[in-house]
Amino acid sequence: MKSLIFLYSYHHNNTEKIANAIAKVLEAEIKTPQQVKLEEFQEYDLVGFGSGIYGEKLHKSILNLADKLPRVTNKKAFIFSTSAITEKKNNHKAIREILQSKGYIIVDEFNCRGFNTNSFLKFFGGMNKGRPNAEDLKNAEEFAQNLLKL
Secondary structure, three states, rough: OEEEEEOOOOOHHHHHHHHHHHHHHHHOOEEEOOOHOHHHHOOOOEEEEEEOOOOOOOHHHHHHHHHOOOOOOOEEEEEEEEOOOOOOHOOHHHHHHHHOOOEEEEEEEHHHHHHEEHHHHHOOOEEOOOOOHHHHHHHHHHHHHHHHHO
């Protein structure tokens, strides 16, 4: 199964750590939204979309990329994120709706906590220090193993 992961990871590269764990199992390429050529989407059997959570959704660059995607038929996709507080269903709603409107089948979703020093948290040393941790990375690898079975 040929796989591709689109990633936006900025502050502490929390989501990049998760993307690398998933990519290792799937033998997937990882690209940023700026590296994308829309015509190459047809080459992949499975496409992943991931970022940290910003205002209860994935980063706007990932959402903008999804908006530009051509319509597909029965193409598989997955969503992953890191966040200060894990509430996968609400945080992935915007990207899920865009992808489904383009014809993608969301086969699974993954979320774990990530180190956060945004806003006032930086004055207290941040939140979720050390996350994602070894257990989170192991869970991401197991998530990817399950994707291979689909």
